Amino acid sequence: MRTMRAEGRSQVAEQVAEPSDAGASRRRRARPRDDRRAAWLFLIPVLAGFAIFYGYPAVRGFWYSLTDYNLLSPPAYVGADNYAKLAQDPQFWHALLVTVYYVVINIVSQMLFALLLAALMHRLTRSVALRAMLLLPWLVPNVTVALLWIWLLDADLGFVNHLLKALDLGTVGFFASPDWAMPTIGMVNTWAYTGYTALLLYAGMLQIPPHLYESAAIDGAGEVRMFRSITLPMLRPVLALVLVVSLIGSFQIFDTVAVAAAGRGAGSAIRVIYYFIYQQAFQYFHMGYASAAALVLALVLGVLTVVQMLLLRASRSDLA
Amino acid sequence: MNTTKRAGAALLSLALAGALAACGSGGASQDEASGGNVEIDYWLWDDNQQASYQACADAFHAANPAITVKITQTAWAQYWQNLTTQLAAGQAPDVWTDHGSYYPQFVASGQILDIQPYVTRDKVDLAQYQEGLADLWVKDGKRYGLPKDWDTVALVYNSTMLKEQGVKPDEMADLTWNPTDGGTLQQVIAKLTVDENGHDGLDPDFDKNHVKVYGFLPEWADGSQGQNGWGDLAVANGWTYLDKNPWGTRYRYDDPKLAQTIDWYKQLIDKGYAPKFDKQSTLGRDAVLNAGKGAMTFAGSWTINTYLGPDAEQKFALAPMPVGPAGVRKTAINGLSDAIFAGTPHKEEAWKWVKFLGSADCQDIVAGNAVVFPAIRTASEKAAAAHEAKGRDVHVYVDATKTPDGTFLLPITDHGNEVSQIVQDAIQSVVLGQIGAAEGLKKANDQVNALFT
Numbered sequence: 001m002r003t004m005r006a007e008g009r010s011q012v013a014e015q016v017a018e019p020s021d022a023g024a025s026r027r028r029r030a031r032p033r034d035d036r037r038a039a040w041l042f043l044i045p046v047l048a049g050f051a052i053f054y055g056y057p058a059v060r061g062f063w064y065s066l067t068d069y070n071l072l073s074p075p076a077y078v079g080a081d082n083y084a085k086l087a088q089d090p091q092f093w094h095a096l097l098v099t100v101y102y103v104v105i106n107i108v109s110q111m112l113f114a115l116l117l118a119a120l121m122h123r124l125t126r127s128v129a130l131r132a133m134l135l136l137p138w139l140v141p142n143v144t145v146a147l148l149w150i151w152l153l154d155a156d157l158g159f160v161n162h163l164l165k166a167l168d169l170g171t172v173g174f175f176a177s178p179d180w181a182m183p184t185i186g187m188v189n190t191w192a193y194t195g196y197t198a199l200l201l202y203a204g205m206l207q208i209p210p211h212l213y214e215s216a217a218i219d220g221a222g223e224v225r226m227f228r229s230i231t232l233p234m235l236r237p238v239l240a241l242v243l244v245v246s247l248i249g250s251f252q253i254f255d256t257v258a259v260a261a262a263g264r265g266a267g268s269a270i271r272v273i274y275y276f277i278y279q280q281a282f283q284y285f286h287m288g289y290a291s292a293a294a295l296v297l298a299l300v301l302g303v304l305t306v307v308q309m310l311l312l313r314a315s316r317s318d319l320a
Numbered sequence: 321m322n323t324t325k326r327a328g329a330a331l332l333s334l335a336l337a338g339a340l341a342a343c344g345s346g347g348a349s350q351d352e353a354s355g356g357n358v359e360i361d362y363w364l365w366d367d368n369q370q371a372s373y374q375a376c377a378d379a380f381h382a383a384n385p386a387i388t389v390k391i392t393q394t395a396w397a398q399y400w401q402n403l404t405t406q407l408a409a410g411q412a413p414d415v416w417t418d419h420g421s422y423y424p425q426f427v428a429s430g431q432i433l434d435i436q437p438y439v440t441r442d443k444v445d446l447a448q449y450q451e452g453l454a455d456l457w458v459k460d461g462k463r464y465g466l467p468k469d470w471d472t473v474a475l476v477y478n479s480t481m482l483k484e485q486g487v488k489p490d491e492m493a494d495l496t497w498n499p500t501d502g503g504t505l506q507q508v509i510a511k512l513t514v515d516e517n518g519h520d521g522l523d524p525d526f527d528k529n530h531v532k533v534y535g536f537l538p539e540w541a542d543g544s545q546g547q548n549g550w551g552d553l554a555v556a557n558g559w560t561y562l563d564k565n566p567w568g569t570r571y572r573y574d575d576p577k578l579a580q581t582i583d584w585y586k587q588l589i590d591k592g593y594a595p596k597f598d599k600q601s602t603l604g605r606d607a608v609l610n611a612g613k614g615a616m617t618f619a620g621s622w623t624i625n626t627y628l629g630p631d632a633e634q635k636f637a638l639a640p641m642p643v644g645p646a647g648v649r650k651t652a653i654n655g656l657s658d659a660i661f662a663g664t665p666h667k668e669e670a671w672k673w674v675k676f677l678g679s680a681d682c683q684d685i686v687a688g689n690a691v692v693f694p695a696i697r698t699a700s701e702k703a704a705a706a707h708e709a710k711g712r713d714v715h716v717y718v719d720a721t722k723t724p725d726g727t728f729l730l731p732i733t734d735h736g737n738e739v740s741q742i743v744q745d746a747i748q749s750v751v752l753g754q755i756g757a758a759e760g761l762k763k764a765n766d767q768v769n770a771l772f773t
């Protein structure tokens with residue numbers, strides 16, 4: 001999960017770093033054909049890796065999704081049965097719904113905090129040490145993050161509840177209560193990823209010509225006004241990109257839930273779609289069914305990616 | 321052993337779930353070339369027991385110099401995934417430690433060798449094992465393992481708190497329980513519950529919203545068996561899990577006797593004697609007991625070292641299960657076995673090793689290390705003696721196995737994992753008050769039984 005998220009984000013980093021390349025490559029379009037041949041040569045290693053590690057498993061996954069397969073007996077072809085069953089499986093739909101709930105909590109809070117942090121970094125301080133510190137939570141492995149917060153937020157023995165109790169506010173079962181568990185997991189991951197997102201947005205803010213701020217200052221605009229009228233509109237393309245990529249990463253939440261659910265967590269209230277697939281595949285050994293669910297998820301993510309592409313194209317003219 | 325407990329031990333590596341197949345070839349033995357020497361691959365999950373079985377392997381090698389046993393330990397959370405993927409890849413270990421809730425699917429797919437012919441040929445004495453354990457591993461006249469150890473359940477309590485609240489240890493040995501008023505068990509639980517002003521649960525001034533020490537800690541992540549409490553009490557109340565065991569196909573979670581038991585638990589929570597489900601620590605009952613915030617719970621014999629070992633932060637002692645409405649104490653008994661991979665090229669050598677694991681020679685070694693109770697009765701006694709020698713009074717676990725009708729076997733059926741999830745979810749929503757016990761369990765039972773149609 002983590003690698004996929006990280007990959008998605010490094011694409012963002014590239015985009016953020018060189019947004020002006022888009023125009024340049026358009027001008028280069030009419031080059032002789034030999035360049036393309038050379039390009040394909042260079043692409044071969046990547047394509048081979050893609051074919052072996054993504055293409056082939058994906059094709060096999062599609063085949064398995066049409067079979068009844070428990071890993072031990074040979075797969076038996078069942079046609080679209082798995083998909084039909086999936087459509088009627090309340091657990092599957094519940095898992096999707098829970099995932100969407102998580103994504104909303106996680107993305108909204110993460111984007112707001114990240115935007116605020118980025119703006120502060122941009123306008124207030126440019127200390128490298130501070131920027132590095134923001135990244136710290138992101139460097140901690142997700143499982144460690146989850147364990148750390150499970151201890152801190154424990155309903156009975158956790159430090160946070162000790163504080164709440166000392167203030168006579170009553171304790172909260174952050175991970176134990178079905179009502180609180182998902183918001184808690186969402187906020188824990190927000191804590192872990194806000195720094196990174198903020199850094200991406202900050203990089204985007206650096207692209208905004210400083211003279212805009214100078215003229216605004218001369219015109220007597222305050223910081224809030226400048227944020228609203230300069231930063232936000234100028235940042236829009238980067239913001240859109242970061243938003244959609246984080247969204248896809250967020251959809252793939254697994255590790256925090258797996259750790260929280262492996263303890264005696266809030267049961268079905270946090271069983272997200274990746275966890276559903278994992279259980280079907282590796283706990284119940286319904287490989288075929290799990291493959292079908294994974295493919296449906298891939299489809300959902302595919303739709304989100306198309307949205308991402310559309311947003312990207314729309315944003316291009318914005319920066320030019 | 322108990323599944324949920326094991327899972328907790330191995331939280332860390334869950335995130336690796338996706339990447340399991342490729343790494344590490346536990347490989348079938350590929351060493352015929354090296355002078356007739358055979359290497360047997362043996363898998364287990366409990367790191368506490370690895371030393372004992374290494375000692376067995378050394379003794380075995382000394383007696384059979386041509387066979388070497390290579391032990392691989394994998395944490396519970398990955399054990400079954402690794403085993404299954406290795407089986408799928410044709411790289412399974414020759415012999416592995418087997419568990420009742422996982423082995424049906426291996427039997428169904430023909431992965432485990434039927435050892436009945438070997439047992440008959442070598443005249444293995446099946447009567448030496450604790451009653452019932454050997455039969456767990458038989459299906460349709462075929463035998464898929466020899467018993468290696470067992471576990472039962474008892475009450476564990478904080479003896480300091482007991483003394484402070486004026487309850488005598490003798491009283492603990494004769495507790496009674498029924499689902500209506502909870503018997504003397506509930507009286508003790510109430511007495512051990514203390515609020516922040518020092519009032520106990522029987523005091524009219526008791527403040528259930530500011531409890532300092534809970535008299536009882538229930539386990540709600542207990543799958544479909546309730547081995548750590550609700551299952552044992554419900555059986556004492558006259559409930560049976562299913563039509564027949566092993567290999568039943570109709571579960572009986574809709575039986576009112578089970579609903580009564582769950583309702584009894586719920587009233588403990590309502591009265592403030594037990595923590596609310598949604599405000600309960602997720603770190604496990606042992607953490608809460610060790611922090612001095614709980615006084616008593618049900619604990620399986622696999623946790624002896626947790627509560628009576630050197631790392632326990634409070635003084636704990638054990639008491640037998642309470643006597644139920646039918647006049648009998650009931651505890652679940654569960655055991656493990658060793659399975660031979662049907663596709664192993666070294667069947668004879670693997671059998672020799674399994675036979676040794678199931679013999680007094682190996683089980684006495686295991687007993688001496690005082691970690692688990694071996695399946696052979698004489699070895700169980702030795703394990704109990706080894707515990708006593710370390711100053712741990714564990715006789716209640718062994719006593720249960722000697723009481724006529726004092727133990728019951730946990731269900732062994734197909735679809736064990738799915739049943740586990742469905743029933744656990746249902747019980748949790750009952751405890752949360754989202755649905756009534758009778759209604760919630762009826763719904764779960766329908767779902768469970770639908771798996772078998």
